[in-house]
Amino acid sequence: MELADIAIKFGLIIIIFLISLVVAMYSTYAERKIAAFFQDRVGPNRAGPFGILQPLADGAKMFMKEEIIPTNATPFLFIVGPSLAILTACIGSAVIPWGQNLVIGGRTIPLQVTDINVGILYIFGVVSLGVYGVMIGGWASNNKYSLLGAIRAASQNISYEISMGLSIIALLMVTGTLSLGEIAQQQHGWHWNVLYQPVGFLLFMICAFAETNRTPFDLPECETELVGGYHTEYSSMKLGFYLFAEYINMFISSAVMATLYWGGYNYPGMDWVTAHTGPAIGPLIGTAVFFAKIFLFIFFFMWVRWTIPRFRYDQLMDLGWKVLIPLAIANIVVTGIVITFFS
Amino acid sequence: MESLSNKKKQIVVKPLNFWERAYLPAIVQGLSITMSHFFRKPVTIQYPEQKREFSENYRGLHSLKRDENGAERCTACGLCALSCPAEAITMTAAERQKGEEHLYREEKYAAVYEINMLRCIFCGLCEEACPKEAIYLDGDIIPSDYLRKDFIYGKDKLVEPPLNQ
Numbered sequence: 001m002e003l004a005d006i007a008i009k010f011g012l013i014i015i016i017f018l019i020s021l022v023v024a025m026y027s028t029y030a031e032r033k034i035a036a037f038f039q040d041r042v043g044p045n046r047a048g049p050f051g052i053l054q055p056l057a058d059g060a061k062m063f064m065k066e067e068i069i070p071t072n073a074t075p076f077l078f079i080v081g082p083s084l085a086i087l088t089a090c091i092g093s094a095v096i097p098w099g100q101n102l103v104i105g106g107r108t109i110p111l112q113v114t115d116i117n118v119g120i121l122y123i124f125g126v127v128s129l130g131v132y133g134v135m136i137g138g139w140a141s142n143n144k145y146s147l148l149g150a151i152r153a154a155s156q157n158i159s160y161e162i163s164m165g166l167s168i169i170a171l172l173m174v175t176g177t178l179s180l181g182e183i184a185q186q187q188h189g190w191h192w193n194v195l196y197q198p199v200g201f202l203l204f205m206i207c208a209f210a211e212t213n214r215t216p217f218d219l220p221e222c223e224t225e226l227v228g229g230y231h232t233e234y235s236s237m238k239l240g241f242y243l244f245a246e247y248i249n250m251f252i253s254s255a256v257m258a259t260l261y262w263g264g265y266n267y268p269g270m271d272w273v274t275a276h277t278g279p280a281i282g283p284l285i286g287t288a289v290f291f292a293k294i295f296l297f298i299f300f301f302m303w304v305r306w307t308i309p310r311f312r313y314d315q316l317m318d319l320g321w322k323v324l325i326p327l328a329i330a331n332i333v334v335t336g337i338v339i340t341f342f343s
Numbered sequence: 344m345e346s347l348s349n350k351k352k353q354i355v356v357k358p359l360n361f362w363e364r365a366y367l368p369a370i371v372q373g374l375s376i377t378m379s380h381f382f383r384k385p386v387t388i389q390y391p392e393q394k395r396e397f398s399e400n401y402r403g404l405h406s407l408k409r410d411e412n413g414a415e416r417c418t419a420c421g422l423c424a425l426s427c428p429a430e431a432i433t434m435t436a437a438e439r440q441k442g443e444e445h446l447y448r449e450e451k452y453a454a455v456y457e458i459n460m461l462r463c464i465f466c467g468l469c470e471e472a473c474p475k476e477a478i479y480l481d482g483d484i485i486p487s488d489y490l491r492k493d494f495i496y497g498k499d500k501l502v503e504p505p506l507n508q
Contacts, residue, residue, distance in 0.1 A: 034381075036385070037380075037381050037382075037385075038377045038380055038381055039380070040380055040383050040384075040385050040386050040387075041385050041386070042385045042387040042389070303374060303377065304370075304374070306377060307373045307374050307376075307377040308370060308373060
């Protein structure tokens with residue numbers, strides 16, 4: 001690898017990092033605006049035109065607030081918790097293919113930080129690490145509400161990871177590869193995986209809601225029973241990290257859903273567009289399409305949040321173990337039968 | 344037993360059928376309801392710039408009235424302070440001097456008249472109690488402020504502006 005390649009990779013990493021931070025930042029704004037629209041309100045509109053500077057104001061507020069570490073908390077773990085949460089949220093984006101290879105001045109630039117051949121496993125690893133941030137934070141707070149919230153988060157994530165994994169296995173039987181880059185390539189044009197795996201997509205999406213702790217599965221931060229849940233004791237930017245991690249997770253899981261099931265950067269008629277715009281602009285249009293899909297998913301996350309009430313905890317576990325896992329297994333069996341006999 | 348009002352309803356708790364247990368149709372229905380609200384006009388009134396129309400008998404900021412010659416009506420009898428359930432009104436009476444007839448209607452007037460707006464509950468009993476028709480709650484909403492002392496409104500804020508100015 002020559003120096004220019006390394007520089008390009010480094011630039012790409014920084015750009016992706018910045019994009020995920022900015023998207024997460026403006027997701028908070030979007031969440032408040034969208035919630036307002038769903039409730040016939042206006043939403044934040046005082047900071048800048050249409051309240052566009054609201055996230056900056058919120059961020060400044062978070063940084064200025066007093067840092068409180070409770071007397072009985074374990075200081076080291078108390079700080080490790082939110083750091084781990086945001087770290088795991090950020091590293092998930094490394095394997096996502098953001099677009100086709102860009103060709104500028106004879107140099108091919110892949111729009112993916114690294115195309116490891118076990119990309120999906122990597123995502124799974126990162127996602128399952130994410131629960132440690134919550135767990136450690138809740139434990140270190142030395143507060144029963146935090147601990148209960150953390151336990152809920154852990155058990156919920158573990159239960160839903162199983163059906164998530166099972167729903168992906170059916171997808172892997174169709175695609176035959178674990179690499180996200182190849183999966184995206186296979187869905188060229190309109191051959192999106194959701195057409196072959198609609199049930200799998202539904203299961204994956206439900207599990208993604210649970211993994212990101214979004215409504216209707218946001219029991220870890222269930223206000224009515226647990227005050228703030230695992231981040232009850234947190235203040236200032238450490239709280240900000242937790243909230244931020246949730247939005248980054250939402251962005252990443254939207255990206256994963258779009259890549260695995262909704263064709264990633266592919267769209268019908270992409271060959272024609274690339275042929276007419278050249279190899280430097282065409283892939284970027286694909287990237288724009290990819291981001292449009294991601295934003296649609298983020299919008300859907302928020303849409304669901306402001307529609308559905310929260311599950312009760314036993315209902316959540318019932319749904320995870322008694323409905324989703326059997327459904328995912330049935331999906332694998334049916335997929336296997338179809339692949340064996342019809343292709 | 345026979346129902347007298349005919350309003351009695353027998354409630355039947357049926358077990359959920361398959362589609363109800365699957366949640367998804369209900370979720371789709373809910374999503375369509377929220378989406379129909381998404382494009383609706385917001386009901387918000389942007390307060391400092393826009394104002395909701397008040398009813399005619401809205402009780403807002405107090406004003407101390409003047410008579411047709413521009414003299415203050417208040418005679419510092421203290422009935423308003425006495426009637427006030429929140430003890431928000433205090434006053435100091437003074438005697439009218441020679442040459443002040445154009446300023447004060449009666450021989451006695453309120454040299455200091457203060458209403459603590461943090462105590463006031465805007466019940467309107469002061470305007471009911473006033474025998475001189477001197478106080479009315481016909482003003483606006485009390486503006487917000489930072490310090491408690493700034494909510495004690497004296498005569499400078501309460502008395503109506505002079506007639507010909």
